[in-house]
Structures are given as C-alpha cells and as structure tokens.
Amino acid sequence: MKTAVETFRKVVGEDWLFGPGHERLASYDDAMPIDDPGRYAPYAAVAPADVEQVRAILAVANQYRVPLWTFSTGRNFGYGGAAPRVAGSVVVDLARMNRIIEVNEEFAYCVVEPGVTYFQLHEYLQSKKLNLWLSPPEPGWASVMGNALDHGVGYTPIGDNFGFSCGMEVVLADGDVVRTGMGAMSRSNTWQLFKYGFGPTVDGLFGQSNLGIVTKMGMWLMPAPPAYRSYMITFPRESDLHQVVEIMRPLKISQIFQNAGMIVPWSYEACVTAPRSAFWSGTGPLPEADKQNLIDKLDIGYWNIYGAQYGTPGSIAEQWAIIKSAFSQVPGARFYFAEDRPELVGLQMRNLLAKGVPNMGTFNLLNWVPNAAHVGLSPISPTTGDDATRLYALLKGEAESAGCDYIGGFVVGWRELHNILMFIYDKSDSDARNRVRNTVSRLISKTASMGYGDYRTHIAFMDDVAQSYDFNNHALLRMTERIKDALDPNGILSAGKSGIWPKAMRKKRG
Ligand SMILES: Cc1cc2nc3c(=O)[nH]c(=O)nc-3n(C[C@H](O)[C@H](O)[C@H](O)COP(=O)(O)OP(=O)(O)OC[C@H]3O[C@@H](n4cnc5c(N)ncnc54)[C@H](O)[C@@H]3O)c2cc1C
Numbered sequence: 224m225k226t227a228v229e230t231f232r233k234v235v236g237e238d239w240l241f242g243p244g245h246e247r248l249a250s251y252d253d254a255m256p257i258d259d260p261g262r263y264a265p266y267a268a269v270a271p272a273d274v275e276q277v278r279a280i281l282a283v284a285n286q287y288r289v290p291l292w293t294f295s296t297g298r299n300f301g302y303g304g305a306a307p308r309v310a311g312s313v314v315v316d317l318a319r320m321n322r323i324i325e326v327n328e329e330f331a332y333c334v335v336e337p338g339v340t341y342f343q344l345h346e347y348l349q350s351k352k353l354n355l356w357l358s359p360p361e362p363g364w365a366s367v368m369g370n371a372l373d374h375g376v377g378y379t380p381i382g383d384n385f386g387f388s389c390g391m392e393v394v395l396a397d398g399d400v401v402r403t404g405m406g407a408m409s410r411s412n413t414w415q416l417f418k419y420g421f422g423p424t425v426d427g428l429f430g431q432s433n434l435g436i437v438t439k440m441g442m443w444l445m446p447a448p449p450a451y452r453s454y455m456i457t458f459p460r461e462s463d464l465h466q467v468v469e470i471m472r473p474l475k476i477s478q479i480f481q482n483a484g485m486i487v488p489w490s491y492e493a494c495v496t497a498p499r500s501a502f503w504s505g506t507g508p509l510p511e512a513d514k515q516n517l518i519d520k521l522d523i524g525y526w527n528i529y530g531a532q533y534g535t536p537g538s539i540a541e542q543w544a545i546i547k548s549a550f551s552q553v554p555g556a557r558f559y560f561a562e563d564r565p566e567l568v569g570l571q572m573r574n575l576l577a578k579g580v581p582n583m584g585t586f587n588l589l590n591w592v593p594n595a596a597h598v599g600l601s602p603i604s605p606t607t608g609d610d611a612t613r614l615y616a617l618l619k620g621e622a623e624s625a626g627c628d629y630i631g632g633f634v635v636g637w638r639e640l641h642n643i644l645m646f647i648y649d650k651s652d653s654d655a656r657n658r659v660r661n662t663v664s665r666l667i668s669k670t671a672s673m674g675y676g677d678y679r680t681h682i683a684f685m686d687d688v689a690q691s692y693d694f695n696n697h698a699l700l701r702m703t704e705r706i707k708d709a710l711d712p713n714g715i716l717s718a719g720k721s722g723i724w725p726k727a728m729r730k731k732r733g
Pocket residue numbers: 293294295296297298299300301304305317337360361362364365366367368369370372373374375376377429431432435436437438585586588720
C-alpha cells in the first residue's frame with residue numbers, strides 16, 4: 224500500500240495525494256456516522272486532474288491490488304458521504320475534474336465532469352444568460368454527475384436525474400475509455416440527443432455501481448418556461464393521507480401535477496424552521512398533542528403537498544383549476560402560492576428548488592437535535608393510498624420507537640412514491656446510533672417482505688438491500704457479479720458498492 228500511495232503521489236503531484244496522517248484525510252470519513260466513527264475510514268485519498276491521471280491511478284491500483292472507492296464530490300451524506308464501504312481503501316476524489324465541457328441552449332443539455340456542482344452550473348447559466356433550468360437535489364453543493372449516478376432526485380419535471388442523463392464517458396478498471404450511446408461513434412453529433420445508439424444500452428451499468436469511473440456525462444436541462452408558479456396544499460388530518468395519494472396518482476400520470484413534488488407531514492416544514500426544542504422540551508419523539516400545537520403555530524397541515532407549475536400563464540391557470548378542484552375533495556384542504564406564505568422556510572426553499580435554483584436550506588434540519596446526523600431509508604411503493612398508509616404507519620411507528628420523529632414523506636415519481644424517511648439522531652450518542660442502525664436494518668427486510676424495495680442506501684446497509692432483491696436466487700446480483708469479474712478481475716473498484724463484491728471478497732459479505 225505504501226509503495227502504491229507513493230506512486231499515486233507521482234501521478235497527481237504532491238498537493239493532490241492525502242496519505243496517512245494528512246489533516247485533510249479525516250474529511251473523507253463519514254461525517255454522519257451510523258456505526259462507530261472511523262469504521263469506514265480510508266487509508267488515503269487521491270485527486271486526479273484528468274482522464275489520463277484516472278487511467279494511471281487504475282494502472283497502479285491493478286499493479287498493487289489497491290482497493291479504490293470512487294466519488295465525484297463525496298457529499299453523499301445520509302448514505303456514507305465520501306467514505307468507502309471497505310475501510311482502508313484509497314478514495315478517488317474526482318472533485319478537481321470540474322469542467323463544464325458544453326452547454327447547448329438550443330437542445331437544452333450540458334456535458335459535465337464529475338466535480339461540477341449544481342451551484343457552479345447554475346452560476347454558469349446565469350452568467351451566460353442562458354435560458355435553461357437544472358433540477359438540483361436539496362443540497363445545492365451536490366455534484367451534478369454524482370447525484371445522478373446515485374439515482375438522486377431533484378424537484379422539477381426533470382427531477383429523475385439519472386433518467387435525464389444522456390451519454391457517458393467511462394474509464395473501465397483496465398483503463399479502457401468507453402463512450403456510451405451515440406458517443407460510441409467517434410464522429411457522432413448526437414451523443415447528448417439520443418440515448419441508445421446501437422446494440423445493448425449500458426449506461427445503467429454505471430449507476431450505483433462499481434463497474435467503471437465515469438468521467439463525462441451529458442444531462443438534459445429544461446428550457447425556462449414562460450410562466451412558473453409553486454404552491455403548497457395543506458390537509459388537516461393525519462388520516463387524509465390515503466385520499467391525498469389517491470387523488471395524486473391520476474394527476475401525476477397525466478402530468479397535470481408536473482414536477483417531482485412532495486407529500487410530507489408537518490415535520491418537513493418544522494425541522495427546517497427551528498430546533499425541536501422550540502416546540503417541545505422533552506426527549507424522544509414529539510407527542511401527538513405537541514404536534515398539533517406545532518401545526519397550529521406554523522399554520523400548516525398535518526400533511527402538505529409542495530408542487531409547481533410550468534407553462535404559459537393560460538396553461539398553468541387551467542391546470543391549477545383541475546388541481547384545486549381535485550384536492551378540494553379533501554375536507555379542510557387549503558391552497559397557497561409561495562408568495563402567500565413568505566414566512567414558511569420549507570415552502571420558500573422548495574420554491575427555489577422547483578425552479579432549479581440550488582440552495583442549502585435543507586441543512587437547517589440538522590439543527591433539529593444537537594450534533595445531528597441523518598441516515599435515510601427509501602422504500603419505493605406504488606402511488607396508492609393503501610400502500611402509502613401501510614408504509615407510513617410502519618415507518619412512523621418504528622421511527623418513534625427508535626426515539627426519532629417521523630421526518631419523512633413521499634417524493635412523487637411518475638408512477639411510484641419514493642418513501643423518504645430521515646432518521647435524525649445525535650451522532651455523538653452511541654445508543655442512539657445503535658437504535659437507529661438496528662431499526663433501519665430491520666425495516667429493510669420488513670419492507671422487502673411487504674414488496675417494497677429500497678432504491679438507495681447508506682454504505683452500512685448495502686448488503687442488506689442487495690439481499691432483499693432476491694428474485695430467482697438473486698439472479699440480477701449474480702449477473703452483475705459476473706460482469707464485475709469480467710471488467711474488474713482484480714476487484715479494485717469500489718468493493719461492496721450496492722452489495723456488489725469482487726470475487727475474492729464475495730465470501731466476506733456483511
Ligand atoms: C439534508 C440532506 C438532504 C438531502 N436531500 C437530497 C435530495 O433532495 N435528493 C438527493 O438525491 N439527495 C439528497 N441528499 C443526499 C446527498 O446529499 C445528495 O444525493 C448528493 O448529491 C450526493 O453527494 P454528491 O453529489 O457529492 O455525490 P457523490 O458522493 O460524489 O456520489 C455519490 C455516489 O455515486 C457514485 N459515483 C459518483 N461519482 C462517480 C463517478 N464519477 N464514477 C462512478 N461512480 C460515481 C459513487 O458510488 C458515490 O458514492 C440529501 C442529503 C442531506 C444531508
């Protein structure tokens with residue numbers, strides 16, 4: 224390992240290799256630990272400047288059998304941050320590769336390197352006065368590529384970030400450089416316009432995976448619409464969830480509900496507004512009576528929808544009439560536009576996100592409890608009232624038993640709901656960490672037994688989630704492992720990512 228690290232240093236230069244004892248190395252550990260701090264600490268970090276340096280790093284890693292762990296900007300908080308699944312790996316920090324290679328206004332796409340953040344891309348579009356919007360996730364400092372590769376979500380109509388990627392350049396473990404889709408043709412001028420090219424489509428192999436290092440990615444952007452409006456709809460009772468989701472399904476499938484909006488309880492607005500102590504001084508989850516006081520104080524619903532509209536003034540007025548009439552079926556529903564409620568921190572943050580303006584408002588939720596960290600649980604369900612209420616009852620009960628408030632809800636996908644549950648706990652409290660860890664682990668198998676699979680998870684739970692995708696004795700995982708063995712026979716790339724282990728480590732799952 225020592226020889227390899229010295230060789231990496233020669234590849235990237237003295238300033239871009241952070242070896243044992245370097246003060247910057249600690250920043251690559253998981254900043255929101257669920258296990259004991261240091262459980263996933265890397266041995267060293269190396270930051271290449273370009274594709275040639277990436278290839279040279281891979282050659283050294285193959286020579287010395289060094290385990291690497293790749294990320295773009297490594298801010299995957301709630302899922303392990305920059306930390307590797309295998310402690311003692313060398314992390315490959317791609318943040319230095321941050322060129323915006325192309326923005327095409329006519330065809331509404333960009334091509335970026337891994338280190339390009341939503342803030343950076345937004346600033347670029349603004350400075351060039353380009354009439355294009357992006358779809359940032361809640362943290363604006365996220366990498367455009369890293370978020371998409373981990374199947375992250377933004378909140379505009381193009382919020383399925385991986386789904387709106389088009390064309391990649393990937394360096395395989397042996398250093399071969401592949402371009403996907405139309406990019407496989409060296410003279411193509413449609414790399415970012417048509418996803419499939421000719422033959423099997425392989426882009427999906429590089430999302431949530433360890434089969435290559437992505438060095439360029441095309442992303443479709445959204446032309447800024449002539450008119451935009453964001454809104455909040457509040458529903459007074461906990462039991463309204465079933466009806467709200469039933470109303471939502473046809474509206475979303477027909478794109479009258481246009482964006483990746485949210486159906487969330489009181490806690491989503493509360494946790495970005497003030498610490499929990501502002502609403503209740505006790506320990507453990509808020510009692511029901513105090514929840515109601517909080518709801519009354521903030522003047523919100525038990526459930527709230529955040530949504531947005533895009534089009535012409537005429538088209539959004541017509542759509543609004545349909546949306547309003549549909550949700551008015553729920554007794555007590557109230558309707559607000561973002562400008563009606565400037566005091567609501569969550570609504571204002573979502574208004575920015577839904578028009579593609581990156582911000583960091585979400586990090587207010589880390590004030591909810593002292594020393595806060597969070598870990599996510601994200602089962603996918605059909606958009607039905609039965610599924611939503613079944614999952615909500617289970618997850619709320621389990622979160623509260625673990626001493627946490629139910630800070631979760633539903634991101635509205637095209638035909639499914641991402642049930643996002645954020646366990647927010649005091650990371651300095653090992654009992655709290657253990658309680659949450661056991662609960663998440665139990666919930667992964669419990670929700671799987673009910674038919675709900677997690678779409679994404681923290682490094683600590685990757686094997687649990689991979690095991691829950693069990694059709695035909697884990698045939699999909701077995702197929703991916705065969706591809707892994709073929710492309711990365713020395714097993715140097717991100718061992719254990721998404722439960723995919725190289726052959727030599729496969730027995731050591733868990
Ligand atoms: C309060 C809070 C709110 C959040 N809200 C959201 C949200 O709304 N939506 C959302 O999606 N996420 C959310 N997150 C999670 C996370 O912050 C974002 O998803 C963020 O985009 C991930 O970090 P990153 O962009 O630095 O990605 P990275 O850490 O760079 O990448 C994530 C993973 O993708 C893979 N990867 C990245 N780059 C490459 C590459 N070049 N080649 C091969 N594999 C690669 C790696 O496995 C890596 O671990 C939230 C987190 C917090 C703390």
